[in-house]
Amino acid sequence: MTALPLTAQPADRILKTLRTYRRDAVLTVELHVPERGNAVTDAMLDDLLTVLDGQDPAVQVLVLTAAGADFCLGGDRGEYDGSLAEDPTGGGIRASAAKARRVCDALVANPAVTIARVHGKAIGAGLALALACDLRVGADTATFRLPELALGLPTAWGGLLPRLISEAGAARVRELILTGRAFTAYEAESLSILQKAVPEGALDEAVTAWAKPVLRRPAAALRVTKTLLNSLSAGTRLADAAALDPELMAAVAAELYRGRRP
Template sequence: MIPNTPSSPYQLLRVHQDDKVLRVELHSPDTGNALNDAMLDELLDVLGSAAVSDCRALVLSGAGADFCAGADRSELRDGLVHDPSGSSTMASLDKGRRVCEALETLPVPTIARLHGRVIGAGLVLAVNCDLRIAADTAEFRMPELYVRLVPAWGGGLARLIELGGESRILELMLTGTKFTAAYARQLDLVQRVEAAADVDRAISDLWLRRLLHCPPEAVHLTKRLFAQHRRSGRGASTALLDAAILTGQIRTTLG
């Protein structure tokens, strides 16, 4: 558990900084840390603050049994019931895109600490972190089609294809197959897999100890170079189109 600072304004996150490492924990264990509008607002605030803080690395984790069980689907559907125009749902989906973009462009390295279920939007959140480590018991899935949604949250499809390859990601999405941390490693969706009891030690010994010795300016510039390379390979962003497609598709399922 990551302790919250006494003055923290957050309800759905636990945020703590020690030794230049900002630790951000999704903290809605009863929902599997499902990503809802309020949690995305808090993530945007934390990441915006981190961009101008003195932290040198950020570790993103989840409270309870799971890292993240995906987007809050009921909130997305309820948003269209109360606002049939879809503008509020589009705004919520755009927050997901902005969170992912903030993780990708943060000046300091970001580490996703994965355990339990890593599902749908939770996986998209993770792959937008620079470094990703999973407990060997973690379970991954992209079930959007099986819950009557399209895989468009956060504009993450391009990143998943970039890492895992088009054919294998398509297969996992079309079948909704659960897959292990070992297979996630084969797909480069994570860089390391460790026994659950060893994950925190590995983060500290293999990554944080070394990152904290690197010149911050060089780390920032390196991240910018990688981000520019990824974007040049992807071409024009389709994130806004993805959000429009997902909004229209949710509306259709209400009929």
């Protein structure tokens, strides 16, 4: 990833899985567990909630990026299996899924314009985090995948499914979920999962090109416009069953775990 000329941003609570940087009204939040492919854990969800809930109102642009070779390889399977071993009824999965929904909702409702800066692989929960952002740019070498069905799980994390259908269309999303195949940045762009695919070396330039005009907009008008866009987008969904994501994930995971036990 190209180094960003930003100032490290202190946090009230020590962040275990993130790095934050601030430059004027731009806050950069970097997923920072590169040795694990920035896999989403409960600790990462807690860190994201700490940053988003405590965000300075003066921030007008939030950039979500990641350290290392990949944006995010999805949920941490080791933590997932450990949670089921501890509570075979899926209670831990339910709590984690509820937290994931809070994180994605906080990104969607963020008063700042949120920009996902994607490189490498964005899988499952990683794709969900990017999709919760207003604007999404990806390296032309980035790849995406929704592997949940192959893992025996529903596509029910962070409100991903209704958001994905709203952006990309039901027919194409159905094919991506049922096959679980990887797809390229250019296909993601054609589906509006990305608004732009660029060479990896041009990612920062693309983010800056979006951020500059946003920073010139009056803050109050920006907040109201975001609220209107979110409301109108939600209004196009005949039903949003994402509120059931934690229950669906817990129920299916518990059944799968019972089937694996001797």
